Amino acid sequence: MSFTLVGSCEFREEIRKSRFITIAAPISSPTEAQAFIDQNSDPNATHNCWAWKLGDQYRSNDDGEPGGTAGRPILAAIEAQGFDQVVVLVIRWYGGIQLGTGGLARAYGGGANKCLQQAARVELVNRLSFNLECSFSELALVKVRLAESSGLVEAENFTANGVELSVAIGPEHIESFQRQLADLSRGRIVLHKTPAL
Template sequence: MPLTIATPVHSELLIKKSRFIGCVQPVADRPSAQKIVAGLWKEHPTASHVCWALLAGGQSAAVDDGEPSGTAGRPMLDVLRHQDLEGVLATVIRYYGGIMLGAGGLVRAYTDSVAQALRGAQKIAIVRLRKLRCEAPYAFEGTVRRAIEAAGATLSAVEHGQRVSLTMTIADDVADQFVGRLNELGHGAIIWLDSPTG
């Protein structure tokens, strides 16, 4: 199950006089990540590099920002992937200390910066939700409401007309089972207004 993190977490490493300031934080998409990186450059105008990696579905990115190709962004992204994270931005600000670290040293420094920040992060499961809408005869309103509560779903709207219309959200991984159960309980009297299957 993919995870994200609750709040930003920072780390700081000093390696051969170079200072690496790492941060991991929840971010939904690439434009948001780019805005954060631009803000980091304003906060740290004398930094040598602001490298970053974003794991966010089709908007993922790995940016070396002037470091030798493949020594910063990609290793940072690999740390996020290894921990099955989604919707997470990792940034590392580097202040160069005058001593070359070599490709292997850079990979270790950027990887360690992200890994150290993640050690302090509170990871939370990403629960994908599905919205469902159904209509039921008034005689079945209580049955539907009890089923919604028992399944841990959230009832978001109820409309009373010729029949009762109910809108709910439920965890995607149990939605099909929930629909099947309600169809069974309703003996065919419950009508789904949207396609109930994902």
């Protein structure tokens, strides 16, 4: 079971005169993670260290701290608490006292841990991706049926003949959703599994 954040959260602490601010947020793409990091990093801070995890993809950055003392401990905090689809940024203002590599790892990992522990979380629902085509007049009803099945519209593309939808739906809802689509379109709307990349 994995979780993501309901919204962004923040945690502040001072360790041996160095100030640390940890900010975390939910993400849905690597681009969104980078945008969050760019938007929230402080150019006047000594270091802006970060990590994010999105399914099997993950990245971390020590931003000038000794290798492995910032980004990796932040990523370890994300994974230790069962989070996914999350970005964590830890901003440090150096206070003049060296923390050492162990102290840095504890400060960055600890800040990320404390920030995520206090945050509101939501369980991630496993969904599978499908494509379907419907007419313009059927679109609203398709979206209503999808929402009733706890599904999501991932993309929609309007064509001359109707609408191509990419949808994500939990495995337990696929059969009933397919039946509803068949009922509302006399069997014409069919779910096609999205091929894995």
